[in-house]
Amino acid sequence: MAGALTLTACSAADGTGPDAPGAASRDGLTGTLTVLAAASLTDVFTELAEQFETDNPGVEVELGFAGSSALAAQINSGAPADVFASANTDTMALVVDGAGLDTAWAADHGRDGAVFATNTLRIAVPPGNPAGVEDLADLSDDSVATALCAPEVPCGAATTAVTDAEGVEIAAVTLEQDVRAVLTKVELGEVDAGLVYATDVAAAGDAVEGVDFPESDSAVNAYPVGVLADAADPELAAAWVDLVLSDTGADALAAAGFGAP
Amino acid sequence: MTAPAPARGRALRARSGRPPWILLVPALLGVAFLVLPLLGLLASTPWATMGERITDPAVLSALWLSLSTATVATAVCLVLGVPLAWLLARAEFPGRRLVRALITVPLVIPPVVGGVALLLVLGRNGLLGRHLDAWFGLTLPFTTAAVVIAQVFVAMPFLVVSVEGALRGADPRFEEAAATLGASRATVFTRITLPAVLPGVGAGAALCWARALGEFGATITFAGNFPGTTQTMPLAVYMAMQRDPEAAVVLSLVLLLVSLAVLAGLRGRST
Numbered sequence: 001m002a003g004a005l006t007l008t009a010c011s012a013a014d015g016t017g018p019d020a021p022g023a024a025s026r027d028g029l030t031g032t033l034t035v036l037a038a039a040s041l042t043d044v045f046t047e048l049a050e051q052f053e054t055d056n057p058g059v060e061v062e063l064g065f066a067g068s069s070a071l072a073a074q075i076n077s078g079a080p081a082d083v084f085a086s087a088n089t090d091t092m093a094l095v096v097d098g099a100g101l102d103t104a105w106a107a108d109h110g111r112d113g114a115v116f117a118t119n120t121l122r123i124a125v126p127p128g129n130p131a132g133v134e135d136l137a138d139l140s141d142d143s144v145a146t147a148l149c150a151p152e153v154p155c156g157a158a159t160t161a162v163t164d165a166e167g168v169e170i171a172a173v174t175l176e177q178d179v180r181a182v183l184t185k186v187e188l189g190e191v192d193a194g195l196v197y198a199t200d201v202a203a204a205g206d207a208v209e210g211v212d213f214p215e216s217d218s219a220v221n222a223y224p225v226g227v228l229a230d231a232a233d234p235e236l237a238a239a240w241v242d243l244v245l246s247d248t249g250a251d252a253l254a255a256a257g258f259g260a261p
Numbered sequence: 262m263t264a265p266a267p268a269r270g271r272a273l274r275a276r277s278g279r280p281p282w283i284l285l286v287p288a289l290l291g292v293a294f295l296v297l298p299l300l301g302l303l304a305s306t307p308w309a310t311m312g313e314r315i316t317d318p319a320v321l322s323a324l325w326l327s328l329s330t331a332t333v334a335t336a337v338c339l340v341l342g343v344p345l346a347w348l349l350a351r352a353e354f355p356g357r358r359l360v361r362a363l364i365t366v367p368l369v370i371p372p373v374v375g376g377v378a379l380l381l382v383l384g385r386n387g388l389l390g391r392h393l394d395a396w397f398g399l400t401l402p403f404t405t406a407a408v409v410i411a412q413v414f415v416a417m418p419f420l421v422v423s424v425e426g427a428l429r430g431a432d433p434r435f436e437e438a439a440a441t442l443g444a445s446r447a448t449v450f451t452r453i454t455l456p457a458v459l460p461g462v463g464a465g466a467a468l469c470w471a472r473a474l475g476e477f478g479a480t481i482t483f484a485g486n487f488p489g490t491t492q493t494m495p496l497a498v499y500m501a502m503q504r505d506p507e508a509a510v511v512l513s514l515v516l517l518l519v520s521l522a523v524l525a526g527l528r529g530r531s532t
Contacts, residue, residue: 069503077506145403150486152503173403174485175492177499185485189386190402 029236030058034080038068038087038154038223039178040119040197044256045085045244052243059236067153067178075099075228082237085225085244087119087179087197088154092224100229105238113224116244118259120220121158122198123211124186131192136162136213139170139193147185147194150175155182158219159195165218170195183208197221202257222261299517306514307507314511322489323497324515328523330405330493331473334412335420338469341413342420343462347450349421350428361425368418375414376482383410383483407484408491412473420462420469427461428454467524474520 033052037045042065049061064071064081068091075081076098086092092113095101101113125133131144139146148170149156156175163170173191176182182194187207201210225244227237243249250260280288307314314320348354349361367375383390383401393399401407435457439449455462477495484491486500494516501509 067503073502073506145400147485150500150503152500172487174487175500176486177481177503181481188380188384190380190384 028058029056029233029239031233031236032060032062033082033233033236033240034062034064035083035085035240036064036066036071036075036079036081037083037085038071039065039180040087040155040199041065041085041223042180043203044252044258047252048243048249051248052240055243056239061240069094069153070178072098078230080230080232081228082231082233083225083240084113084228085116085223086113086154087223088157088221089113089115089224090157091154092226095226095228102227102229102231102234102237105227105234105241109226109241113226114241114245115222115224115261116249117223117253118220118261119197119199119223119257120216120259121155121162121195122201122216123213124183124194124196124201124204124208125192125211126186126189127206127209129209129211130189133193133211135211136166136168136170136215139195140168142171144171144193145173145191146170147174147176147182147191148172149179149182149195150177153178154221155179155195155197158221161219162195162215166215168215197257199257220259223258302510302514302517305507306510310507311511314508315515319488320497320512320515323492323494323512324519326405326408326489326492327474327494327516328519330408330412331470331476334409334416334473335466335470337409337413338417338420338473339462339466342417342465342469343424343455346421346424346428347454350425351454364421365418367415372411372415372476372478372480373482374478376411376479379407379411379414379479379483383407402483403485403487403491405484405490408480408493411479411483412476415476415479416469416472419472420465423465423468424458424462427458427465430461431457463527467527471520471524474516 035045035049045063045065049063052061053059066074068086068088071084072086072091072094075084075095078099084092084095086095089112096112101111106113123133123136123139125131131138133139133144138144148159151157151160155178159170162168174185176185179196179200183196183200183204185191186194186196187204193211198210198216201208225241227234227241231237254260345364349357370378380387380402382388383393385391385394385400385402390401393401401410431454435453436449439453440446444452475495476493477499480491480493481496481499486492486496488497492500494512498509498512498516501512
């Protein structure tokens, strides 16, 4: 991955000649870029932001992470942002229909944003799996305290898709406001299990254990990214999206447990 | 009653005249600043669908949960907070300044941090919580009791600070007179001190109740969010905001109107 990062850095630095307009404009990027992204992207985007700032010395990337739906509501209420990356296509659609995407960018990359990764659900349990959870059906047991995402947020929508498809009714003790809140409850051992994204299990390291379940195929979340209509500098924003869609971005996403689009 | 006559006359004149502009202008700005967001809420309220949204069983259940937990939390705050305020105002003990600083900690820290702290102490694996679980099979998180605990944590300082202020303002000579006539300290407190500071206690309780009613961060962190057991109105508003901002506006307005009605009712009774 270090090789890929170096390659990107070189190609950006080399594109200074007048004959390489795309690269040249990319090289002269300055200013502050505000990226609002789904909470599950925290680690990858933080890493990519450092890369982007190294590649473009005049640029400062400001990252805001929260539940996608909360971010969509903020963007549609006029929160100043340049790029939005959502944890599902429904939430991106709210922004496409609300504040809107940058017209020129959308014409090239798709009017509903560009899908750059996928994620599936996994059961997270505290180390040692105290309740002995082995599959999705175990979560319907009342004695297994389970935390889920609220149905209003994308991870909750994915949960509902899985439970509806499989006819499983999970006895949740809490419906959390975002996926990281579910993970925290598992890490603290306050619940016996939580349904989170595969990437959250990967990011938590030894703090939780992951339990795969075949039914997770019924809800594969696609992650779209888009340059917002109100972007202060659409060119800078597009350069960020290019990085996310590049091989560098793909490597970082794969390392964090995301699937390819 | 003991103030000399000339000072009293001056006080009367000061009350009847026109308020000076140096006070009036900032006061009006203050009112505007506090009331404008409310007008914004009113302006964006979807009045046409208001009726059906309010009578939604999910909304009524969240509203009932909010009102009942905030009321129980206020009662707990009164039972613990009034004696605490008395101790801070009337008793001399080492470390009093430290205790006074410590009890205002919940005012300063973000409520979400308060919620995490509560989990670390009273959660299933918390310092005390693990014993509650082992000895009594009692787990607090994700229960209605946890909602009340979160509210007590964030709201009690408001009560303590108000009541302590009232106690410091009360004339201690009545208490001294009662004591010289042979009343015990407990009798002095219940017969003399408490009636004297009752308006302060009422104001503190109202403030405490309002803070408990609006509690969000500590509640969602410590008690979680589940309709019917832990989803109070602020949590319902936050969840509605994710998908249906109009519903969130309606819920906010309902919470606001009900709390204003209760507080206005209490004030009307106490004066």
